[in-house]
Amino acid sequence: MKTYLDCLPCFLNQALRAARIATDDEKMIKTILDEVGMMLKNIPLDSSPPESGRLIYRKVKEITGNLDPYNKIKKESTQKALSLYPYLKNRLEKSKDRLLTAIRIAIAGNIIDFGANWDFDIENETYKVLEMNFAVCDYNGFKNKLDKAPKILYIGDNAGECVFDRILIEEIKKPVTYVVRGVPIINDATYEDAVQAGIDGVATILSSGTDAPGTILETCSPEFKEVYKNSEFIISKGQGNYEALSKEKRPIFFLLKTKCNVVADDIGVDNGDIVLKGIDDYIP
């Protein structure tokens, strides 16, 4: 996805939120905003937003010296999500279409996003998403493709959300490689977060190597790129990965809840909608 004009003020808002998480020093926060303001002119509209997000959050780390400001928040999100796990498994047991319910659950987990949002209530939002209608639902294509795929590449998004992903992975019943970010960036899941969510019991965890809040391929490790290139079925979670991969010609299914107007407009849905969207030429 390209960078839209509306992304530019949003970058500054994100910098402010991240800076406040990383430090209480108002002067330092002002410096961060000044620096991010000066970075705007170097952001081409044909780049994808996580490319800039990467540089902006790096600036916050650089100036505050805080390399993982969201560490505590991530752990809390995982704990909260783990406490919902039995309820979510129970919902699955009672559902008519287990796979579709597991997909819904995975999407419900995508509400845990400290980049796009700030105020959310994991529990209540989860209940809501489980009852929502899909704005885009390439479910038949997803099922057909999944049936034929020997293994799955599953690109995760946020810490806490991993617990919800685990439920979909448990339902898929095929070998899954679960992809995490290379280093801490916002509240995105790293290796440690995936393990805390119990992903190591159900999938092989692989770092993409990126330090961006989305799978910007140029910033990923050769090892990841090789796995990605050879994957016949890819699940991509969340906005950041959508923004980074939406123009790819690969068999990707995007699972997300839209959390800003820009991404919603790009997909052609309303903000807040839930989406299961395949890349056109790759939907069987």
Add this chain to the structure above:
Amino acid sequence: MKTYLDCLPCFLNQALRAARIATDDEKMIKTILDEVGMMLKNIPLDSSPPESGRLIYRKVKEITGNLDPYNKIKKESTQKALSLYPYLKNRLEKSKDRLLTAIRIAIAGNIIDFGANWDFDIENETYKVLEMNFAVCDYNGFKNKLDKAPKILYIGDNAGECVFDRILIEEIKKPVTYVVRGVPIINDATYEDAVQAGIDGVATILSSGTDAPGTILETCSPEFKEVYKNSEFIISKGQGNYEALSKEKRPIFFLLKTKCNVVADDIGVDNGDIVLKGIDDYIP
């Protein structure tokens, strides 16, 4: 009022909205955002927000060549407000406390603000404000001071809102000088807008001379400053004037509806609240 950190992303959002009103050229809008981004480092937090607003909207004019992008919007707001005038006068006739109702009406008009807001429905919002409770209401002080004042200085805010101000002026029944901006800035009222609202029939219209979206005294004409200095009773409408004048030691009563968290927090109320607030040492 000082500039808060949250004002900085807001400046960029305001620049984007204003740029889009002024032009359809995406490259030009990007240039505006780039330039405003670079301006952030020169904004001291101890300046008041309209001081920066002035420079930002000036940049939009400079780059687009459009000196009055809100001209059409302002005329429409005035027409809409004039269509509500008979209804508002009728509300006044039926009210128990005519002065307080006229103050409410003047505050209701303050919803017409294309700087802070974007989507609003003048008619419905007016009905709502007329029923709301005040979060701050220095009404007794206002009445006492008004009784003793030989004349009133009334600092207006937005086009369209002038029609609502006219109703309060008609109720005051004392000589009023109504202050407008020196040049078009956002949808703030200029001489022409005040005349279209019928203010010339009920008050003397005076330009403050400023090109800022608030009465920044250093940017006002010597003539206005003289009148201001000698005024014993000043009504100040809206956020921009509050931001510019809140630290003054003068007999000012601020009438406004808060439209952002920053101003609301500064006053100590919630966003969306209605306020009639005098400057402490000047409330009798």
